[in-house]
Amino acid sequence: MSAPAPTAAPPPATRRVSRALLATRMPSAATAALLVVAVTASALMQHNFFTPYGLTSNFATILPVATIAVAQTIVVLAGGIDLSIGTIVTLSSVVAVQLMDGDPGRVPLALAAGLATGAACGLLNGLVVAVLRLQPIVATFASSYVFGGLALLVLPTPGGTVPAEITGGYRQVIALLLPVPAVLLLVLWLAWRLLRAHRIGQYLYAVGGNAGASYASAVPVARVRVFSYTAGGTVAALAGIALLANSGSGDPFIGNELTLGSIAALVIGGTRLSGGAGGAGGAILGAIVLTLIQNLVFFAGVPTNARELVNGAIIIVAIALAGLLTARGGTSDGGRGRS
Amino acid sequence: MGSFPHRYRAVALAAGALLITTSACSTPDAGGGGGDGAAAEGPFTIGVSNGFVGSEWREQMLTTLEEAFATYQEEGVVDDLVVESADVDVNGQIQQIRNLVNSGVDAIIVNPNSPTALNEVFAEAAEQGIEIIAIDQAVSSEHVTNVVIDQGEWAAISARWLAEEVGEGGRIIAVNGVDGHPANEARWEGASAVFDEAGVEVVANDFADWDQATGQQVTQNLLASHPDVDGVFVQDGMALGAFQALEAEGLTDEVAITGEARVGFMKRWAEQREADPDYSSIGVPNPPSGSVSALHIAVRLLQGEEFAPDTLDGNTLYLPMPETVTDENFDERFAEVEGEADTYAVDHAITPEEADAYFQ
Known part of the structure; x- marks a missing residue:
């Protein structure tokens, strides 16, 4: 709506793309600082942090968490929230693993079906929220039981095999120091930048920032909301596939507990929970910080019974820090993330 | 949007570059820590991954393991016991095991949350030269020795x-x-x-x-x-x-x-x-100290010993079933444990000598 693009003469397309990629709104200073601290501390405490296995194992753990955080960010930016996102991850992954069942030839079909499942779940959430006008937090809480229950019907007990091509490929290291999961993370971020540069990306921010004003400016608010849930569901399905590559097998509960982590990651990454400000880049960094904090508590030698307590306390501090600085940045930004 | 083809071109370029680099990739080599294969000298570091807490049974499993570990520690066979124990799902347990690998343990004793979904991380650990033993429930990974009751x-x-x-x-x-x-x-x-x-x-x-x-x-x-x-x-x-x-x-x-x-x-x-003297019931012990039995096995594997033929059924070593508490032996069995807390489970672990019998 307030984006200048429609009135200004459109710059050459390639320049627009590169500008969109380069002029990334830096996640708040707090997120960057947290990342630096977490990486430095990890490098000091985990002696093999920068070895191929150290990097691969960390990124392999981070990718699913970061992907689901991106999925939640897309929903939250447009003013919604999806408490069913973990069960969408689960349902998509069990559909995919049932269809591939260890046969590399069936992988494309299985991946397509997994993505379609995620999109369909998101679409359902979107319709319930935008058309039936139910409160997102309650509607998606309810649908989480629907999706979780469906996952149990599709795969009643843990099982199914992911072809070795996928699990092996997921653990590859390119040029000695670049793990495949890190590359996939980068691809995910680039895809987000493309969406962000597109008109629908602008609409997400507009609807989340001020739905009434957006409606008055002829933004199709309901359709944007439905889109945000559908896109979120599709990205959640990607997280489900990453989980399959990570674990090598299906599990009817595999993603369910990731929902709250996805919200924590995006808040640390500087996305406003009420919508309209933030971005997926921050969510990815937030997921990295969250995972590294969990590892650090272990490597620091905190006694095992105290680890959850310490972990929780550190996350509260991290969220508070991110929140403080984002709140300030948010007002100076006019409440809307500049691209 | 006339700019679309260009965007696609950029994406296609990136994808192409990715494909080219992928041909030059490799799996990470061993060397992150862990044993040096057969017949290492020690002292060994043992990691424990437990994915479910809040049950007294698991608490007893860990306590008895720590006690047995202390004995080996005095003998200088092992140095550190690194415990990862929290309520986690499969992802969390994958992370637990990766942390243990990255901290350089020689063997991992794991009470697995899934029979199959940890197999890939077990393969990672095995590639780093780590012995893995699953307790309480069996897993299907060929890299793991299950030490369980049936x-x-x-x-x-x-x-x-x-x-x-x-x-x-x-x-x-x-x-x-x-x-x-x-x-x-x-x-x-x-x-x-x-x-x-x-x-x-x-x-x-x-x-x-x-x-x-x-x-x-x-x-x-x-x-x-x-x-x-x-x-x-x-x-x-x-x-x-x-x-x-x-x-x-x-x-x-x-x-x-x-x-x-x-x-x-x-x-x-x-x-x-x-x-009512005719009242009848039955109690089959499910011994938490399977963890101790597993420790005996783990130490011997690290010392380079090999299983005797016919010890394993596939990749599983079935521990002897502890004696059932019945109406006949109740008084005697109850007297042994009467002083313990209500949550205490009748326990059993193989002795080091019994463990020796499983090896050549």
Whole structure:
């Protein structure tokens, strides 16, 4: 709506793309600082942090968490929230693993079906929220039981095999120091930048920032909301596939507990929970910080019974820090993330 | 949007570059820490991954392991025990195991949350030269040695007793652990085979998460909808709760119930015996100290010993089933554990000498 693009003469397309990629709104200073601290501390405490296995194992753990955080960010930016996102991850992954069942030839079909499942779940959430006008937090809480229950019907007990091509490929290291999961993370971020540069990306921010004003400016608010849930569901399905590559097998509960982590990651990454400000880049960094904090508590030698307590306390501090600085940045930004 | 083709071109370029670089990629080599293969000298570092807390059974599993570890520590065989224990899902346990690998342990003793979904991370650990032993429930990974009791047989022992009690045509309700959990599935498979063969009808089957309070609640609900049953099949960790539900309905004399070899239940069992000498129950121990048995095996594997032929069934070493607590031996068995807390489970671990017998 307030984006200048429609009135200004459109710059050459390639320049627009590169500008969109380069002029990334830096996640708040707090997120960057947290990342630096977490990486430095990890490098000091985990002696093999920068070895191929150290990097691969960390990124392999981070990718699913970061992907689901991106999925939640897309929903939250447009003013919604999806408490069913973990069960969408689960349902998509069990559909995919049932269809591939260890046969590399069936992988494309299985991946397509997994993505379609995620999109369909998101679409359902979107319709319930935008058309039936139910409160997102309650509607998606309810649908989480629907999706979780469906996952149990599709795969009643843990099982199914992911072809070795996928699990092996997921653990590859390119040029000695670049793990495949890190590359996939980068691809995910680039895809987000493309969406962000597109008109629908602008609409997400507009609807989340001020739905009434957006409606008055002829933004199709309901359709944007439905889109945000559908896109979120599709990205959640990607997280489900990453989980399959990570674990090598299906599990009817595999993603369910990731929902709250996805919200924590995006808040640390500087996305406003009420919508309209933030971005997926921050969510990815937030997921990295969250995972590294969990590892650090272990490597620091905190006694095992105290680890959850310490972990929780550190996350509260991290969220508070991110929140403080984002709140300030948010007002100076006019409440809307500049691209 | 005329700019689309250009965007696609950029994406295609990126994808192409990615494909080219992928051809130059490799799996990370061993060397992150861990043993040097056969016949290492030690002292060894042992990691533990436990994915479920808040059950006294798991607490006992870890405590007894720490005690046995201290003995090896005094002998200089091992140095550190690194414990990862938290309520985690499969992802969390994958992260636990990666942390153990990255901290340089020589062996990992794991109580797995999934029979299959940890296989890939086990492969990662094995590639780093780490010995892996699964306890409590078996996993399918070829890189892991399972050191477990036969859960199917464990449940079948109770089931045979119950089938005898209720007789052919008897009707029972079942209170199981966690739906889909590997140990639960193996147990129910073992038990229901017995019931099928004996002509016992399972009129309802529900899950109470191996928790006494939930066990009581679930049993109460099942009894409300099926008031005329002859017996209750209930797994350990929930039998005391189920017994209390029977008690609340005044059914303890009429309805047979499989018990558990835990002090809390055994106290009630003793009371019942005093009131009614004919009262009968059964308690099959599920020893938490399987962790100790696993430690004995792990140390010997790290020292480069090899299993004697026929020790393993596939990749599984079945531990001997501990002696069942029955009406006949009850007084003696109860006297051994009477002083322990109610949550204490009758325990058993193989001795180091018995462990030696598994090796060449």
